[in-house]
Amino acid sequence: MTTAPADLGQSVTAPPVAGDAASAMPPPRVYRHRWATRIWHWTNAVTLLVMIMSGLMIFNAYPRLHWGAYGAINDPAWMEIRSTATDGYLRVGSVEVKTTGVLGHWQNEAGETKRWAFPSWATIPSGYSLADGRRWHLFFAWVLAISMTLYMLWSLFSGHIRRDLHVTRGEWSPSHLWHDIKEHARLRFPTGEAAARYNVLQKLAYISVIFVLLPLMILTGLAMSPGFNAAAPWILDLLGGRQSARSLHFLAMLGLIAFFVVHMVMVLLAGPINEVRSMLTGWFTLPQAKPAKGDGA
Amino acid sequence: MSQLIVNRRSLIGSIAALPFLSGCDALNANPEFRKILSMGETMHQHSQRALMNRDTLAPEFTRADLSPTFRANGSRMGDGPNYAAHVATGFRDWRVRVSGLVNKPLALSMADIRALPQRTQITRHDCVEGWSAIGEWQGARLAPILAAAQLKDSAKFLVFRCADKIGGVPYYESIDLIDALHPQTILAWQLNRQALPVANGAPLRLRIERQLGYKQAKFIESIDAVASLDGIGAGKGGYWEDRIDYEWYAGI
Numbered sequence: 001m002t003t004a005p006a007d008l009g010q011s012v013t014a015p016p017v018a019g020d021a022a023s024a025m026p027p028p029r030v031y032r033h034r035w036a037t038r039i040w041h042w043t044n045a046v047t048l049l050v051m052i053m054s055g056l057m058i059f060n061a062y063p064r065l066h067w068g069a070y071g072a073i074n075d076p077a078w079m080e081i082r083s084t085a086t087d088g089y090l091r092v093g094s095v096e097v098k099t100t101g102v103l104g105h106w107q108n109e110a111g112e113t114k115r116w117a118f119p120s121w122a123t124i125p126s127g128y129s130l131a132d133g134r135r136w137h138l139f140f141a142w143v144l145a146i147s148m149t150l151y152m153l154w155s156l157f158s159g160h161i162r163r164d165l166h167v168t169r170g171e172w173s174p175s176h177l178w179h180d181i182k183e184h185a186r187l188r189f190p191t192g193e194a195a196a197r198y199n200v201l202q203k204l205a206y207i208s209v210i211f212v213l214l215p216l217m218i219l220t221g222l223a224m225s226p227g228f229n230a231a232a233p234w235i236l237d238l239l240g241g242r243q244s245a246r247s248l249h250f251l252a253m254l255g256l257i258a259f260f261v262v263h264m265v266m267v268l269l270a271g272p273i274n275e276v277r278s279m280l281t282g283w284f285t286l287p288q289a290k291p292a293k294g295d296g297a
Numbered sequence: 298m299s300q301l302i303v304n305r306r307s308l309i310g311s312i313a314a315l316p317f318l319s320g321c322d323a324l325n326a327n328p329e330f331r332k333i334l335s336m337g338e339t340m341h342q343h344s345q346r347a348l349m350n351r352d353t354l355a356p357e358f359t360r361a362d363l364s365p366t367f368r369a370n371g372s373r374m375g376d377g378p379n380y381a382a383h384v385a386t387g388f389r390d391w392r393v394r395v396s397g398l399v400n401k402p403l404a405l406s407m408a409d410i411r412a413l414p415q416r417t418q419i420t421r422h423d424c425v426e427g428w429s430a431i432g433e434w435q436g437a438r439l440a441p442i443l444a445a446a447q448l449k450d451s452a453k454f455l456v457f458r459c460a461d462k463i464g465g466v467p468y469y470e471s472i473d474l475i476d477a478l479h480p481q482t483i484l485a486w487q488l489n490r491q492a493l494p495v496a497n498g499a500p501l502r503l504r505i506e507r508q509l510g511y512k513q514a515k516f517i518e519s520i521d522a523v524a525s526l527d528g529i530g531a532g533k534g535g536y537w538e539d540r541i542d543y544e545w546y547a548g549i
Contacts, residue, residue: 050321058427061425061426061427062426062427064428066428069358069421069431070364070421070431071428072364072366072424072429073368074365074366074368075364121318124318124322125321125322125325126318126321126322130426130541131537131542131543132325132542134425134543135331135334135337135338135542136321136334138338138544138549139334139335139336139337140337142337225345225548226355226421226508226509226547226548227349227507227508227549228348228548229355229356229421230349230506231348231349231353233356236356242423243428243429246427
């Protein structure tokens with residue numbers, strides 16, 4: 001490995017080649033992810049999984065969401081998971097769908113019917129325990145916040161933000177954005193040297209997770225703490241009250257799950273072995289353009 | 298038919314999550330791992346205390362912000378014929394004992410409580426379950442009561458013993474002196490300008506506004522000043538703390 005920290009797309013071990021020679025030469029590799037990115041990525045993967053699953057456990061204790069400062073069983077909720085003796089329901093606003101088997105009314109491993117909102121396979125612990133869900137959530141909140149802070153500082157000072165995540169003027173142009181969206185929609189991904197760097201949609205996805213969703217998660221989490229409310233009441237004013245913070249916390253969680261799903265799909269489409277290996281070792285093999293099949297690419 | 302599809306879907310979910318989940322359940326049951334998890338609580342307590350002063354107030358609201366109904370939760374009734382008799386006589390003979398590590402033990406009637414220095418505050422009550430209700434509380438400030446009882450230097454915690462039982466066991470809670478002496482800490486006898494309803498802990502409940510609802514002991518019979526929580530209940534400082542491992546520091 002290189003001794004000096006490498007940037008995305010640097011340290012190419014073999015020059016990129018084109019044409020007929022490509023099949024004869026080993027595909028070029030680049031040192032794509034530095035140590036901090038790799039450590040943070042996997043720490044975050046475990047931490048967010050634990051946070052989401054223990055968070056769903058906590059949600060199960062009161063499966064309703066409100067806007068404003070207060071909100072309890074007699075107050076209007078904009079979202080609710082409820083059950084009757086025979087069925088589970090998810091209601092968002094005035095739209096209600098039956099969710100029997102998945103939400104509100106489902107069978108556990110032992111075949112017993114349970115009527116908590118999220119099923120046991122989605123929660124930590126798998127059995128109902130608000131106290132234990134909180135223990136996990138409130139411990140891993142520290143892991144999330146500390147690793148997040150360290151990674152942001154490293155990203156800032158190592159140039160990761162400026163060099164790899166910064167969206168250039170050219171990339172902001174509507175024609176460039178539209179071109180990338182079209183290429184993604186056709187499942188045509190960058191190859192060769194272009195694959196060594198993040199494309200604009202990748203940058204926007206990572207930026208929205210690192211600089212929007214995760215900080216929002218931490219801020220809304222802090223806003224639910226009565227002790228922290230005394231220390232920093234302005235957070236409540238900013239978010240519109242504690243129950244609004246709880247709703248935003250839930251919505252940001254859905255945003256992270258949406259990112260995770262897209263992330264998984266993209267890894268699978270882009271070559272899972274190469275992608276996972278690059279996040280373990282740092283080294284990424286540049287995908288080569290497939291032989292043209294008359295599409296002129 | 299839809300049942301079939303749903304079962305298959307939850308089966309797929311089960312298979313995908315199973316190894317991770319059974320690992321988490323095993324860790325959850327491991328006492329050493331639980332000790333590590335519990336470090337989170339200690340870190341929250343110390344960082345929150347470092348970020349504010351002893352007297353930093355919890356946010357207060359106006360009457361326009363009140364919840365239309367203030368939800369009662371947990372025990373909605375004191376235990377036994379003794380408590381029922383107190384309800385029947387309007388708590389005329391109710392006494393709150395202040396004892397333990399004090400130089401002057403007290404036995405306060407409700408008339409005494411009402412004659413002590415008062416505080417009125419509109420605050421948000423947050424249940425550990427996730428819901429919140431805003432109510433207007435009036436009560437006697439705890440700090441002057443503790444001054445009158447003359448706390449000994451060895452006193453580090455207050456233990457509140459309650460007239461309600463859950464599963465046959467009396468409820469209790471405890472706080473440290475930082476919260477005991479906080480200006481918003483009161484023994485509330487009024488909610489929303491009415492006598493405290495039985496369901497909310499009549500005649501008297503604790504308000505410590507920087508912590509969650511289960512710390513707000515209801516039906517208070519006695520306040521004991523102690524040096525340590527060891528030997529009280531299971532030693533974790535409260536009914537729920539002892540039984541299901543809720544955090545003793547509930548500012549989170």
